[in-house]
Amino acid sequence: MTSSALALGHVLAAGPGFEAPGLEAFYPEPLWHFSVLGVDFEITRITLILWIATLAIIGFLVATVRKPEIIPGKLQFLGESGYSLVRDGIARDVVGPKGLPFAPFLASLFFFILANNLMSIVPFAQISPMSKFAFPLVLALICWVMYIWIGIREQGVGKYFKDILFLPGVPGPMYVLVTPIEILQNFIVRPFTLAVRLFANMFAGHMLLLVFSLGATYLFTVGGLSYVFGGISFLMAIVMTFFELLVIFLQAYVFTVLMGTYLNGSIEAEH
C-alpha cells in the first residue's frame, strides 16, 4: 500500500468533512524489523525506494558508458552531458582551477540526490527519501566534514581557522561582531541550511501533491457541483507534478553548487 493510498483511506474514513493530510504519510509501516548489536533497524518502503533509486541511477550511468563511442549515441550523450554539467559547470567554474579532482564527488552527490528526488513523482513510489530529514542531514554532514577537511589540507590548520575566526581586512573592533557570525555561518548555518533546503523542498512538494490529489478524490466522492472543483483540483495536481519536476532538478543542482562554493572557499584563501 502506498503512502498516498494510506492517506486517502485516512481522508475518507475521517467521516464528514475533508481532513487535510498530515505527517502520517512520512511515517509508513515498517516492512521488516531487525536489530543488530542492540540497535533497532526498520526497513520501510522509503528505504526500499532509496535502494531502488540508487540502483537505478548506478545502472543508468553504467549503461551510458558501457560502450563509449567517439560519436555518442542518445544514451551516452545523456549521461555525458549530465556529467559535464557537474564537471564543467560546477567543478571547474565554481570550485576553481583546482576543482577538477572533486568532479567525481560532486557528480555522485548530484546524481544521487537527483535520482532520489525523482522518486517523488515516479508512480507507485511517489515519495522522495529526501523528504525524510535524516537523508539530507547525512549528505550535509558528509559535505560539512569534507569542506573543513579540504580547508585544513589546502591551507593548513592554523591559517584555515585563523581566516575564519579573524576575517582579514576587517577593522579591529568589528571582530566582536564579525567573529561570532563567521563561526556560526561556517560551522552551523551552512550544513543546517544545506540539509533543510533539500528536505523542505521535497517535503513541501509531497504535501502539495497530497493536498491537491486527495482534495480532488474527496470532492469527487461528494458529488454535485463538487465535480467541477474536483476537476480543478485534479488539474492543479498535474500542474504541480510538473512544477515538482522543476524543483527536483533545481534542488539537486543547488545542493551541488552550494557544496562547490564551500569547497571553493576552503581551497582558495579568503580575499
Add this chain to the structure above:
Amino acid sequence: MDVLAALTGSIGSVGYGLAAIGPGIGVGIVWAAYIQATARQPESAGLTRTYAFLGFALSEALALIGFVVPFVFGT
C-alpha cells in the same frame, strides 16, 4: 484577565504566510537582477547564473523553514 480576542486553528499557517513575505520579495529581486544583468550584457549569463541560483536558494530557504515549522510545532 478578560480575553478580548481569541484565535483557534492552525496559527502556524498564519506564521507561514508571514514568513513567505520576505523571501518572496528576495527571490523577486534576485531574478530581476539576473534578468537585468543578462539584458545589459548577454555574454555574462553563464557567469552570473551560478550566483543567481545561489541567491535564490539562500532567500528561498527562509520560506521553506517557515513552511516546515507549523508541522514541527503544530497542535
